[in-house]
Amino acid sequence: MAEALASPALGPALGAIQERLAGLAGFSESDVLRNRLLRAGPILSRLPLDRASLDRASIDHPDWAALLDAVTVQETRMFRAAAQIAAFRAEVLPALAPGGTLSLVSAGCATGEEAWTLAILATGLGRPWQVEGLDLCRPALEAAVAARYRLGPPDALREVPEADRAMLDIADGWFEPVAALRPQVRFRRANLLDACLPDAAADAILCRNVLIYMTEEGRLAVLKRLVAALRPGAALLLGPTDRPPRGIGLQPWSRDLIGIWRREGADA
Template sequence: MPQTALAAPALGAVQQGLAALAGFAESDVLRNRLLRAAPLLPRLPLDRASIDHPDWAALLDAVTVQETRMFRAAAQIATFRELVLPTLLPTLGDGPLSLVSAGCATGEEAWTLAILAAGAGRDWQVEGLDLCRPALEAAVAARYHLGPPDALREVPEADRAWLDIADGWFEPVAALRPRVHFRRANLLAPDLPAAAADAILCRNVLIYMTEEGRVAVLRQLVAALRPGGALLLGPTDRPPPGLGLAPWHRDIIGIWRRVDADG
């Protein structure tokens, strides 16, 4: 179906389906991606929306935003490493440090967490979650083009020792790979173990969601954090009251701590 033949009611019905299925909000970004994916739309069973239905899965692959890079939001990553991790580590007990990248896209932020964890001096594991199948394939392969623009522009020089860099490409060193895992998941129901994660990074995901979707995802992520665990969000992501989150510190933007709902 050519873009000019895509009827507005049909487009609206698909947008409603995406909102119900994955919490996607109507936006110019989503509409433009739907128009580019117009040939996929006539096959969609609007009454059977599922991330596992092949036609819906193909549409989700086409419309999810996959912008990411190593050490993205470097100031927040540095704050997490220098101020948050040292507080978390003494409270872990005997288990590994468990970190999650929710909405991991092509994996660079999950591999960033792996570098931080590998330098923490104890056992660790990282899990990356995303809906987009091609992005997850790229995350698992973990072989990235150097640019331009410079894909490593925010990576501290000392941390580049964790990357093999050659011939215009880079990839994480082999020692990191066994402890990093990726899987396809809907953040509205990510199937994360309750109170098991020490920190979850979910940046620039909620901005594409409806208010109901944002709250639903935040509830899931908070439930997955152990008490005292850290949630790293984008600077404009403001969790509503009553979710069991408090700012990590009044001078730190975008990092939240799991506390009692009334704390």
């Protein structure tokens, strides 16, 4: 089926699938997406491609869910983009509104290493905290919950500061977060295009290297939902190439912190 879809005769079918994925999850057309689609031949062969069926497609339909599992990019690691994480820890986390439980979110959490990174950062704050990881890909979420990862190669802990490795159990070519972190971390399947978080509930959201795979319309929709989910004065961490448009309710956290933004508001 993959070879057949590559033929010019079935080009419109592949185009219809890409169009529906853009509507479902905001995925933009790209060589990465096309190649992943072509490798998902058995799943594609089960999809009804008439217009009525395409219009009824949803992320919860078994075959479309399987296709989303197959095409989502799941590249992540502990303390990824270490310089940004270090700046977030040193300058942003201590400035977040005190009182109550600190709420941190990894939006597009993949296999969970970013969420567990947030948990390690939160342990040193001396206040209650919780971390939530959100992703569409079911196998990735299963891996995030299991939280047992190979050390490599390449070295999966290459960006983790030596002092923070005490929060990981490392043995026999594997590592996992220590048991004390687990009760405050949860994972949930969610579509970032939907209202997947309550308004003004999060103190910080990380959504890094996610928007680059989305259409312009999808990026804007997700950004608006993420901003709405932040408390006034809360932080949004984005990838280095993500530039929120003016008038969306964000301002740079400071001149020196690349990719870290603050939600505007009375408490900012």
